[in-house]
Amino acid sequence: MKVTIDGIEIDVPKGTTILQAARMIGPEVAPPAMCYYTKLKTSGGYCRTCIVKVTQGSTANPNPMPKPVASCRTEVMDGMVVENNTSPEIIEARKGVVEFLLINHPLDCPICDQAGECKLQDLGFQNGSSKTRYEFKRREFEEIDIGDKIKLHMTRCILCYRCVKTADQITNDRVHGVIARGDESEISTYIENIIDNDFSGNVIDVCPVGALTDKTFRFKQRVWFTKPVDAKRDCKTCCGKTRVWLKGEEVVRVTARKDQWDEVEEFICNACRFDHKKKSDWVIEGPSPIHRNSVISQNHYEHLNELKVQIMKQQKALGFMPIDKQP
């Protein structure tokens, strides 16, 4: 099926969503996604940040779609033409969605543990406005413990439903869900401490904001002072392939590995996540790929420096003269 997104044509299999097709083209046309998660069935459709304009439905029915559509839940049709970043209307509408997500979100990133790896921060920076038009008190909730390892701070939640789907699909007891309605909705485990499952920790990784955090790591380190490496161990419960976050020789946190779109590659078990905090527990495979725009990438600079030294050494050995030193 041929689909054109922001003027770029691509051939994709039937059943591909507009968002997936856009991701295949590349990050420059991929709409931001705050609730969709490739590995979670029925995810997406909620946040509305991924909306796009369909200017031609298909070759068979070339009419435009009357409203913007959620690209994460709309399958492509042959001959479909989509506008994302090229549509001023979509850029304005998305700005509105970002504003809605932010009006009840505290603007206190400096004291939030998610800072530096928060999708809402990125979204606000890339698609939002620099000032707020909201003048009212923001929604607030008490912090809640979900078991002894997970902290839920609803105040920061954007109700993306990812954790709900994770609890539903990855763990075997459905004790995690949404209670109340509208802007009073709350993520809940009904009886606060009941989530006791080998895979419950994954809700932390799928949470795009600082609503679900790892109590064994929370407030111990700013994430940009740590160094992520891909590591593995023999694990009977999960794949054992993780990302280990180092501070010096100390393992400060273990998470699942994430891909280019910041989605978990394979879910990991709680034992790997919470109970193996010694470097000797892990076989380190190498530095994790971190996007160069991320603040976390600063810990890769040491490699960069090392690389520069190596290059200079080689150049010297080969008798190259740096360009600026040439006569």
Added chain:
Amino acid sequence: MERAGVRLMGKKLLIHNDKVANIHTLDVYRAHGGYASVEKALKTMTPDQVTDEVKKSGLRGRGGAGFPTGMKWSFLAKPEGVPRYLVCNADESEPGTFKDRYLMEVIPHALIEGMITSSYALGANTSYIYIRGEYFYVARIVEKALAEAYAAGWLGKNILGTDFSHDCYVQVGGGAYICGEETALLESLEGKRGNPRIKPPFPAVAGLWGCPTVVNNVETIAAVVPIVNDGGEAYAKIGIGKSTGTKLISASGHINKPGVYEIELGIPVEEFIYSEEYCGGIRNRKKMKAVVAGGSSVPILPTELILKTAKGEPRLMTYESLADGGFATGTMLGSGGFIVMDEDTSIVKNLFTFTRFYHHESCGQCSPCREGTGWMEKILKKFLNGTANESDVDLLWDIQSKIEGKTICPLGEAAAWPVAAAIRHFKQEFLDVARSKKFVDVSHYDRLNKINA
């Protein structure tokens, strides 16, 4: 109906017997011709013939959207070996709408008869009547009528000795407006949180428990009875153009005779408001200021635009005429919740009440509706507190425009449209209120919030 000279009573098909004593009982209902459509359909027609009559009738969904019912039925997927369901939407929660309640309360068998005949057409052996939680006593009435119908053999196995068997159940909702949205209703019926589903798939393909399902409004289903009895063509002769048949209108507000009226589609709005047969004019000899013609979500229109279209033609009670001029100068027939406001009404306060409702009823799944409705309510509260600025009018306009068309279900629009229309037609009033800085006490509204919390 002849209008030029002699005035005849409008034709009634649904509640013509509403004043008959004990019409809610099976015996009296039957004595007045009740269940004839079941006999006719089951004994003399094939299911497809029933659907054809509904198509010919031009009947359009009475739940708000006005989608042609026959067409909806023909979309129903019919895979082998998979059950199909008919679900009656009796969640009626749109402010200003109370016609389904009246029908079920007074003539419950009219709905049950329609359910059986419609289910026969659709090949559904099970149907559900989903009644809003606040209509608990109505559910009792319908349940009692169901029991009578079962006892008399109108429901259950091999109805009238044919091989058509049918079971019909009443389910009471938990009291959420959003469960009137058909997919949220199905979720709720399945015992889940009433969140609207993301479409596609549509219920016609994957509805209740993943099976093909038709969801219809109470009045739509009841209208199938006269359509089958008299034939689709006879029904289509009533009304004008694509607005065929009769429609129940819930008339409320500052009129002399509020209540539920059955009208022939096509009577002039002016006649509906001012004639003795219907609303009987504005109470206390006041002047009319505005009308919300189809339930709280449809655009409000000032007097000059509700009585006449922008082209100066008389506005009629039809889907087309009310919508004439688009949203710039028109509105919608919607569910027929006809709210009349007199000259003393504060549009600002009215809008606050509506907006507060939509905020309270948003399910919270999608960000524009979840956050936007609450934000608009807070800004409107400022107008009543005497703390609003003129710029708040533009802000409201901008917020509603960012909700409209960007949500999962039409509740987003239902919340945005009233705001847009009130500002479109009554902007000066908003500016005046902002300038006057007058305090209007609405603290009694908060008491309700506390009860709900």
